[in-house]
Amino acid sequence: MIPRKAMLIDITMCVGCNSCQDACKVQNHLREGKEETLSATAYTALEEHDGVFVRRMCRHCEEPTCASVCPVGAFSKMPEGPVLYDETKCIGCRYCMQACPFQVPRYEWTSVKPRVQKCRFCYERIKEGRPTACSEACPTGATKFGNRDDLLREAYERIKADPDKYVNRVYGEVEVGGTSILYLTSVPFEKLGFHTEFSRTPLPELTWNALEKIPSVVSVGSVLLYGIYWITSRREEVERAEGKGRASRNGRSRPNHS
């Protein structure tokens, strides 16, 4: 069993140097230049909230919504943790963007052959046993790469060691079923643009509740519809036959087939 990889982002340690984005752009051959929000050319970005820097990026959900909504299965969850996009399958419906609870996937709007763009969790590096480019570049250790289980334990140890400083919550542990990116903060999450109302239920379950009813709708529906048709047409047949019967009793010698 391959251990799930993750990253722990300790917002209290981030100084906003942008090294993570620089390293990411080099690693993924993206257009250079600082960007303040996620874009088709920025897989990660630092968002400033009153002097506090929050790293935005794909959370690589344990049960990814994007992978569940994609009609052609262009997204897949790797056993190591990354959620990867395959442009050769994509038809461009953008349901992934519509559905992602973290508003992560970005689109190449001005391209005539557009792709969805988002963080790949440096899948090739992880396969080689190396950490992600951004975590390697982080000078303060605000972004730390490791096994998900180990990082979760470490996050709670940090909270325990300094309960007055940290908010007692590791964001990403359970939200929408858990994510590979875990956040620690001293400023309440809701003030940093995090959705604190997310429940533990993975979103794909919501649509599956409806989709799993299809076989019964089809089987019950077809039997029911054919049954109704049989009754109504039989009734018509009977009426016709009775009408004819009456006609022959009235003296007409028409043969009665019923």
Next chain:
Amino acid sequence: MRDITSKLTFWTCTAGLLLAAGAYSTFVRFTGGLGAATHLSDKFPWGLWIGFDVLCGVGLAAGGFTLCCIVYIFNIKRFEPIIRPTVLTAFMGYLLVIVALMFDLGRPWAIWHAIIMWNPHSVMFEVAWCVMLYTTVLSLEFAPVVLERFKLTRTVQLMKKLSIPIVILGVLLSTLHQSSLGSLYLIVPYKLYALWYTPYLPLFFYVSAIAVGCAMVIFESFLSGRAFNRSIEMSLLSQIGKVAAVLLAVLLTMRFMDAYNRKIFGILFVPRTETYLYWMEIGVGILIPLLLLSFRKIRMSERGLFLSAVMIILGFVLDRLNIAVTGMQASAGVSYFPSWMEISVTMAIVTAGFVVFSLAARYLPLFEHEAVEQTGALPAQEAWAEDLNLVSQPYAAERITQ
């Protein structure tokens, strides 16, 4: 006579202008990408083309399966005279959806991927299959009209034998498709505004689609009656109006029970855009037409019935746009209003639909098929032949079949 020609020129010019504007926008869309032609963005990836063309196109096609079910399954044959125009409208609705998808999909040439790359966990996958299969069913349901026109009698008879399985398939696919468009939004509980987000979205989409299907049957019968100088089957239509009223009552009850169960009464009167549009949708689309249709006098009057049908349709369109656009704005953090190019593409596709429908009404036995059965002659044939100067030529199709 002059009146008619000037009227025709006006409508022809309008249609021409709309199609030309649509052609320009099409050029921009396919040379500059979605960003050049639309106001869509990373935070607002679905706009008018999904909200109107797809959600409403499919919904307004609901008349087709509703009426087919009434006539063939429930065997209520007195509605048969309006079945062909209704099936054609449904077909047009689905063509609107397919053409619009070609614009909206980023990679439209890859649309066939849905056939071989399956993801049964995706509602969009279900939607894709429903579009493909139901368009096929609709073309099979409409095929007899075309075959009859060319007097391919044997094929028509074969199709008649298959009609019940085809109709049942059509009703099932429509049921799945109408509801699945609601299911699309089940995945956004934290994005869609609470006035609209409910686990019952698929059910509401389904019931409202049948109601609007009835309204569409009424609406089209009136329009085609006026355009082609046919008398309107008032008693039939007001019965359909009655069915629509029952469905509206069911829908209204379900929506308020749902609001009660989800405890959203607190936000029903908060002064914000969503609230106004929500009440407009409930008022125009459900409450007022329900009230109007419950009076026998209004139901039996041409004007009252037509007005109610128009209100149901407008309310339906507003409901879908509210879910696709209004309800998603707050969480997106950006406001979206379609660009003129998005609007022009939509209008051009709708215009093309009208053109195709009127051509079909002219050249195909759309309304007159009872006359055909009785006399064996096709009234539409004369118009066709006259227009194309084919009078002197014997009908090729006729010779083949005879």
